[in-house]
C-alpha cells in the first residue's frame with residue numbers, strides 16, 4: 001500500500017492519481033460557515049423539576065434531532081492529556097514508512113490496521129484520499145486498558161497515552177449515552193444496556209498531511225460512522241470537519257478543548273467529511289462505541305406505537321457492517337436496505 005510520507009517539510013507537487021472527478025470534489029466555495037452550532041456545556045443544570053427533562057437534556061435532544069452532532073465543553077477530560085494523545089498520533093504517522101507498513105492492510109478483520117480510504121470513479125478505479133488512518137480497539141475493564149499489547153510500540157508514549165485517554169473517554173461515553181437515552185425519553189441506562197454487554201470499541205486515528213491542492217481532494221469522503229456514538233478530538237485551530245445539514249455542507253468551527261459528539265438513531269446519523277489544509281497537518285482521534293456483531297438492532301420498543309410505526313426492520317449488526325463494507329468507495333446508503 002502506498003503511504004503519504006511526512007510532507008510538512010518538503011512541499012510536494014500534487015500527484016495526479018489523487019485528483020478526484022469534478023463531482024466528487026469538495027467545492028469549497030459552496031460550503032457554509034457554521035453560524036450557530038450546538039455547543040453543550042456539561043456543567044449545565046441537570047435537575048428535573050417534575051415538569052419534564054432538565055435544561056441539559058433538552059439541549060442534547062434538540063442538538064441530536066436537528067443536527068445529529070454537537071460539541072461538548074466542560075467535559076472534565078484534561079486538555080494536556082488530549083494534547084499528548086494527538087501528539088502521539090502525529091508522531092506515529094511521522095515515523096519512517098517501515099514502522100507503519102507493518103500494520104498496513106485493507107483486511108477489515110485485522111483488529112489493528114493502517115489504511116488509506118478511497119473513492120471510486122465512474123470506471124470503478126480507486127482514487128486515494130488525502131489521509132491515512134490507524135484503527136485499533138480500545139476498552140477499559142476495572143480501570144485497566146485491556147489492549148495495550150496490540151497497540152503500536154512506537155512512538156514509545158503511544159500505549160500509555162492512549163490507555164489513559166481511553167479511561168477518560170469510556171467514562172464520558174457512559175455519561176453521554178445516559179444523556180442521549182434521557183433525551184429520547186428513555187431510562188438513563190437504556191442505550192448502554194441495549195447496545196449490549198460486549199460492545200465493539202474501536203479507535204480511529206486520522207492523519208492529514210498538508211495538501212497543496214485542497215480543491216482537488218478530500219481528507220475523508222462523506223460518510224456516517226458505523227457505531228452508536230462517536231467522540232472525536234481534533235487538532236485545535238484547523239477548520240476541516242464538515243457536516244451535511246439540509247443538503248448543504250457546513251463547516252464546523254472547532255471549539256477549543258471541545259469534543260465533537262456524533263450520535264445515531266431517531267437521532268440522525270450525521271453525514272460528515274473532512275477537507276485538507278494547504279499549510280498545516282491535522283490529526284484527529286475518533287473513538288467509536290458500537291454493538292457486538294451478534295446484537296439485534298431494531299426500533300426502540302418503547303418509542304413505537306400506532307402513531308409512530310417502526311420505519312426499520314430489525315437486523316443483526318453484522319448484517320449492517322457487511323452491507324456498509326460492500327459499499328466502500330461510494331456514497332453509502334445503508335439504511336435504505338433496512339427500511340420497512
Ligand code: OGA
Nearest residue numbers: 204206234241274284286
Ligand atoms: C472519522 C471521522 C473526522 C475528522 O474518523 O470517522 O469522521 O475530523 N473523522 O478527522
Ligand code: NI
Nearest residue numbers: 223224225272
Ligand atoms: Ni466519521
